[in-house]
Amino acid sequence: MLSRNAIRPVAAPPLPAPRGPLSAAVIGALRDAREVTAPPGVDPGGADPYGADLQLALYCLYELHYRGFAGVPDEREWDPALLTVRAALERRFLDALRADVTPSDDVQAELDALLVEPVEGQGPSWYLKDEGEPWQVREYVAHRSLYHLKEADPQAWVIARLEGPAKAALVTVEHDEYGAGDPDRMHAQLFADMMRALGLDDTYGAYLDAAPAQTLAEVNLMSLCGLHRGLRGALVGQFATVELTSSPGSERLVRAMRRLDLPEAAVEFYAEHVEADAVHEQLVRRGVIAPLLAGEPALAPDVVFGIRASGFLADRFADHLLGCWTQDRSSLLRPLPDHPAAAPRPRSA
Secondary structure: OOOOOOOOOOOOOOOOOOOOHHHHHHHHHHHHOOOOOOOOOOOHHHOOOOOHHHHHHHHHHHHOOOOOOOOOOHHHHHOHHHHHHHHHHHHHHHHHHHHHOOOOOOHHHHHHHHOOOOOOOOOHHHHHHHOOOHHHHHHHHHHHHHHHOOOOHHHHOOHHHOOHHHHHHHHHHHHHHOHHHOHHHOHHHHHHHHHHHOOOOOOOOOOOOOOOHHHHHHHHHHHHHHOOHHHHHHHHHHHHHHHHHHHHHHHHHHHHHHHOOOOHHHHHHHHHHHHHHHHHHHHHHHHHHHHHHHHOHHHHHHHHHHHHHHHHHHHHHHHHHHHHHOOOOOOOOOOOOOOHHHOOOOOOO
16 A cells, blocks of 8 residues: 655664763764773773663664664664674663563463552653643653654564464564554554654654663663564563553643644554553453563563553653653743744843
């Protein structure tokens, strides 16, 4: 099926600006086509595992497996030196997550907990529904663009690592994520349509330089789990977290946009997820996780880890947004033009 949207030339995004010695080493190596070496005295093992420097370096190395970057040869995707650096950064990130997330093998209890909505919830979707302003909705969408413009791509890595019913069910969910054959219904395309309706730049990677570490970390977890066969259980746990919790949050975002009288074209992405993810919840629980654990019961702790690590990073992201918004501060490193601080101040009489 042909797309009704104009097909734009495929272009890789530019490399971002570094945020510290680790990201400077990685970005410099990609820009100059040289072997990556960390500056003297810089140890990935001593870096803040959730900090902007390590998370940006890791994001850039993962992005080589997606769109890449302008001017960086495709062959760098499998550069042994870059892969060695990536492994060191991954170890630091993964070790921190395992230390901060309580282990368990009770997958059923974990899934049941995901389905319980708090009576008085907290988080960005609750805030936006009740008291958010248009500039905060736009910021939220800019943050989410780092994942949603490639929605379902990190999870697609796990398809080849599953067998039988679990693979078939996951592919069914992915088929919906990719528009069920209609390119205009791909969730990434719906998200791009929403960005344009909100006056945002829908170019892939447009807000990378504005995204804080908390945003990068959530996307990096997906890539980390998707690119490692040994983390296939964690990837399924992460996917389950999204599919089991997305529908209520999407419904709140729809209500937020309509309360603020934002363009109806902006509402469609989240309206689609209210219905689609309610169906996906059953598919993931019964069609993916149940047969996966029946065939590989040893993966139960990994599934729980994926759920809890995803929740841990989501809470960090939510705390960042709400901490900024309740003080009328931008949650982005580069505020959007309609942020209150960017508005011209009236002249005094």
